[in-house]
Amino acid sequence: MMRTASKRRVFRKARGDSPAKRALIHAVLIVACVMAVYPFLRVISVSLRPGSQLLSTNLAFIPPGASFENYRALIFDRDFTIWLWNSLIVSAASVLVGLMLAATAAYAFSRWKFPGRRQGLLFLLTTQMIPAGMLLLPIYIMVVRLKLFNTYTGMAIAYSVGSVPFSTWILKGYYDTIPRELEEAALVDGASPLMAFWRIVIPLSTPALAIAGLFGFMTAWNDYMMARVMLQKANMFTWPVGFQKLMDQFQTAWGQFAAASVLVAIPALALFLYSSKWLVSGMTLGGVKE
Amino acid sequence: MIPLTWEIVARGLTEIGRLLGIIAATVVILETLAYLILYRLLRYKYALPFMLLLPALVGVMLLIIYPFGFNIYLAFSNMNMFRFKDFSVGLSYAVTNFLDVFRLPVLQKVTFFQLLGRTVLWTAVNVTCHVLGGLGLAILLNRPMRGKGIYRTLLVVPWALPQVIAALAWRGEFHYQYGFVNLLLQRMGLSPVQWLSDPKWAFVAVVLVNVWLGIPFMMVVLLGGLQSISQEYYDAAQIDGASGWQQFRSITMPLLKPVLTPAVILGVVWTFNNFNVIYLVTRGGPMEGTDLLVTSMFKAVFEFYRYGFGAAYALVIFVFLFIFSAVYLRLSGGFKGAWE
Structure with a gap:
C-alpha cells in the first residue's frame, strides 16, 4: 500500500518537472554546492603549498610544487600532537561525567511524574538561553580560586555540565520510546528498578547514548572560548587555541594552519555526516519526524 | 616545541x-x-x-x-584587575556598574545601544538569510531526482566543519592580497575590498561567513519537515486547481511551522550569542566595528579586566535574550508537545 502510493508520487513529480526546469534545479544546486565546499577545498589547496609559494595569488587547486612539507612541519616542529592530546583527554573526561549525569536524570524524567518534573525540564531549556560567556567569568574565578587554572581537571569540570541539558532531552525522548512493559516484566521477575534500568534500558538506548556522547564530546572538543580563558600555558593548549595562535602568524604559518585544519576537519566531517540525522532530531526536540 | x-x-x-x-x-x-x-x-x-x-x-x-x-x-562588586582579591561589595557598586553599561562606551568607543542595534541587525539578517536559503534549498531537494544524496552531503559541509576551523580559514581568505575572495573579485574585473580594515566591509564579511555557516542547519531541519508533509494534501489541492504559490502558502507553510518555530528560536539564540565567528574572523575590529554584545562583554572582562562591570553587563544581555525568548515562545506556542 505504502509502496504503491510513494511510487505514484515519484511518477507524478518526475513527470511534473519539465527538462528545462530540472536542468535549472540542478544548476542552482551545483552552484550552491560549489559555494558550500569551495572554502574547504581552498584550505586543502593552501595546505599543499610549499614554503616558497605560501603567499601567492594562484588559485589552482594543486599549487605548483605541491608538497606535504606543511604537514611534516606541523607534526614535528609544532605542538600539534600536544594540542590534540589535551583536547582529547579533556573532552573524553567531561563527556564521561556528563553522560552519566544525563543518563540517570533523563530516566527519572521519562518514567516518573514526580512533583517539579515539568519545571525541571523547562529549566533545562532555559539554561540553553544563558548567553555563551555569561558563566565564563564566574567559572573562571571559581577555577582560579580552586587553583585549577591551567589544569586538565579545571577544564574537564568546566565542560562536564555544559552538555547535560541537551543530552538529558535527547535521552528522555529516547527512553520514552522504550516500552515500559519490558521493565515491568523484569520487576515481576524480581529485579530491582535500578537493575531494570541498567540491564534493559541502558543496553536498548545505546544509539541515543552514542549520539548524546558524541554531541557532548564535540561541544568540548570544538570549544574555543572557555579554553582561551582557562589556558595560558602553551603545553596546556587545546587545538582551537593552538590553531588560533598559528593563524596569528598568518604570513609564515598559513600553510601549517591549513594542514592542521585538514587533519582535524576530515574525521570531524566523516563523523558528522554519519550522525547528522540523529543530531538534527535531537536539536529540534523531536519536532522533526522522519 | x-x-x-x-x-x-x-x-x-x-x-x-x-x-x-x-x-x-x-x-x-x-x-x-x-x-x-x-x-x-x-x-x-x-x-x-x-x-x-x-x-x-x-x-x-x-x-x-x-x-x-x-x-x-x-x-554588586567593584572587582577588576587591581582588585581581584580585595574587592568590596555594595549596592552603590551595582548602581555604578549597571549605569555604566548604559551611559559609557562599553569598551572604548561603541555604546551599549549601538551594540544592541548591531546585534539585532546581525541576528535579523542572519536568521532571515538562513531560513530563506535553507528553505529554498530544502524545496529544491524535496523531490525525486538524481544525485540528491550527493547534493545533500556537499551542502552540509559548512555546518559539519568545526566552527573554529571555518572561522579561522575565512579570516585568511578575507586577506586583502592573498585571500580568495579578493582574488575572485579581481578575476571578475571588480576592485578588491578592504575586508578586514574597513568596519563596514568587515561587518559584511562576518555576516557572509555566518550566513554560509548557518544555512545547512536550516536546510536539513526544513527538509525533514517537508518530507513529513503528506503528499495527499498537495494531490487534493491540485484537484481543486490551486496554484503552486497557493499550495506553498496554505499547505507547506502551516505544516512546516512546528518544525520551523523551534529551529528559528534556536537560530536566533545561537546567532545572538555567536562569539566564534566574530572573535576569530575580525576580533570585533576594526575599531570595534564588528563587536556584538557577547564579544564586547568578553573583551570587557578578559581584555579590559573589568569583572564587576562585565558581570552586570552579562546580566543585562541575559535579560534581553530571556524576554525575547519568552515572548516568542508565548506567541508561537513554541515547544508545545515537547513536554510529554
Missing part, C-alpha cells in the same frame, strides 16, 4: 583518573545519604527518581546555578 611523550600521557591520565575517582566517591556518599534520608527516614514515594536526578542536580547547581548567582554577586 614540546614533544608528546609517554610521561605527558601518563601525567594526564593520572590527573583525570584522580578527578573521576573523586567524582565517583562524591556520588556514592551523596546517594547513600539520599537513600537513608528519602527512603529509610521519610519513606518518600518518589525517592528513587530523586536519587537518579541527584548527581545531575548537584552538577547543575555547582556549574550553572551557583555561577549564575555568583555572577549577580559580582555585579
Whole structure:
C-alpha cells in the first residue's frame, strides 16, 4: 500500500518537472554546492603549498610544487600532537561525567511524574538561553580560586555540565520510546528498578547514548572560548587555541594552519555526516519526524 | 616545541583518573545519604527518581546555578584587575556598574545601544538569510531526482566543519592580497575590498561567513519537515486547481511551522550569542566595528579586566535574550508537545 502510493508520487513529480526546469534545479544546486565546499577545498589547496609559494595569488587547486612539507612541519616542529592530546583527554573526561549525569536524570524524567518534573525540564531549556560567556567569568574565578587554572581537571569540570541539558532531552525522548512493559516484566521477575534500568534500558538506548556522547564530546572538543580563558600555558593548549595562535602568524604559518585544519576537519566531517540525522532530531526536540 | 611523550600521557591520565575517582566517591556518599534520608527516614514515594536526578542536580547547581548567582554577586562588586582579591561589595557598586553599561562606551568607543542595534541587525539578517536559503534549498531537494544524496552531503559541509576551523580559514581568505575572495573579485574585473580594515566591509564579511555557516542547519531541519508533509494534501489541492504559490502558502507553510518555530528560536539564540565567528574572523575590529554584545562583554572582562562591570553587563544581555525568548515562545506556542 505504502509502496504503491510513494511510487505514484515519484511518477507524478518526475513527470511534473519539465527538462528545462530540472536542468535549472540542478544548476542552482551545483552552484550552491560549489559555494558550500569551495572554502574547504581552498584550505586543502593552501595546505599543499610549499614554503616558497605560501603567499601567492594562484588559485589552482594543486599549487605548483605541491608538497606535504606543511604537514611534516606541523607534526614535528609544532605542538600539534600536544594540542590534540589535551583536547582529547579533556573532552573524553567531561563527556564521561556528563553522560552519566544525563543518563540517570533523563530516566527519572521519562518514567516518573514526580512533583517539579515539568519545571525541571523547562529549566533545562532555559539554561540553553544563558548567553555563551555569561558563566565564563564566574567559572573562571571559581577555577582560579580552586587553583585549577591551567589544569586538565579545571577544564574537564568546566565542560562536564555544559552538555547535560541537551543530552538529558535527547535521552528522555529516547527512553520514552522504550516500552515500559519490558521493565515491568523484569520487576515481576524480581529485579530491582535500578537493575531494570541498567540491564534493559541502558543496553536498548545505546544509539541515543552514542549520539548524546558524541554531541557532548564535540561541544568540548570544538570549544574555543572557555579554553582561551582557562589556558595560558602553551603545553596546556587545546587545538582551537593552538590553531588560533598559528593563524596569528598568518604570513609564515598559513600553510601549517591549513594542514592542521585538514587533519582535524576530515574525521570531524566523516563523523558528522554519519550522525547528522540523529543530531538534527535531537536539536529540534523531536519536532522533526522522519 | 614540546614533544608528546609517554610521561605527558601518563601525567594526564593520572590527573583525570584522580578527578573521576573523586567524582565517583562524591556520588556514592551523596546517594547513600539520599537513600537513608528519602527512603529509610521519610519513606518518600518518589525517592528513587530523586536519587537518579541527584548527581545531575548537584552538577547543575555547582556549574550553572551557583555561577549564575555568583555572577549577580559580582555585579554588586567593584572587582577588576587591581582588585581581584580585595574587592568590596555594595549596592552603590551595582548602581555604578549597571549605569555604566548604559551611559559609557562599553569598551572604548561603541555604546551599549549601538551594540544592541548591531546585534539585532546581525541576528535579523542572519536568521532571515538562513531560513530563506535553507528553505529554498530544502524545496529544491524535496523531490525525486538524481544525485540528491550527493547534493545533500556537499551542502552540509559548512555546518559539519568545526566552527573554529571555518572561522579561522575565512579570516585568511578575507586577506586583502592573498585571500580568495579578493582574488575572485579581481578575476571578475571588480576592485578588491578592504575586508578586514574597513568596519563596514568587515561587518559584511562576518555576516557572509555566518550566513554560509548557518544555512545547512536550516536546510536539513526544513527538509525533514517537508518530507513529513503528506503528499495527499498537495494531490487534493491540485484537484481543486490551486496554484503552486497557493499550495506553498496554505499547505507547506502551516505544516512546516512546528518544525520551523523551534529551529528559528534556536537560530536566533545561537546567532545572538555567536562569539566564534566574530572573535576569530575580525576580533570585533576594526575599531570595534564588528563587536556584538557577547564579544564586547568578553573583551570587557578578559581584555579590559573589568569583572564587576562585565558581570552586570552579562546580566543585562541575559535579560534581553530571556524576554525575547519568552515572548516568542508565548506567541508561537513554541515547544508545545515537547513536554510529554
